[in-house]
Amino acid sequence: MPAMIAFAGVLGGLAVVRWAYRTAVRINEELEEARRAHMAEAVSRNEIPTLRRDPVTGAYRPG
Numbered sequence: 001m002p003a004m005i006a007f008a009g010v011l012g013g014l015a016v017v018r019w020a021y022r023t024a025v026r027i028n029e030e031l032e033e034a035r036r037a038h039m040a041e042a043v044s045r046n047e048i049p050t051l052r053r054d055p056v057t058g059a060y061r062p063g
Contacts, residue, residue: 052063 049062051060053059054061
C-alpha cells in the first residue's frame with residue numbers, strides 16, 4: 001500500500017507541475033500581447049499634435 005500512495009503522490013505532483021507550467025506560459029503570452037499593444041499605441045502617440053504656448057493668454061494650445 002505505501003508504494004501505491006507514493007505513486008499517487010508522484011502523479012499528483014506531476015499534475016501540479018503541469019498546471020503551473022501551462023499557467024505560466026498563458027500569463028507570459030498575455031503579458032507579451034499587452035506589451036505589443038502598448039508599443040503599437042506608442043507609435044500612434046507620435047501623431048498627436050504638440051502643445052504650443054499662446055503668447056497672448058499664456059495657455060497651451062494644439063499647434
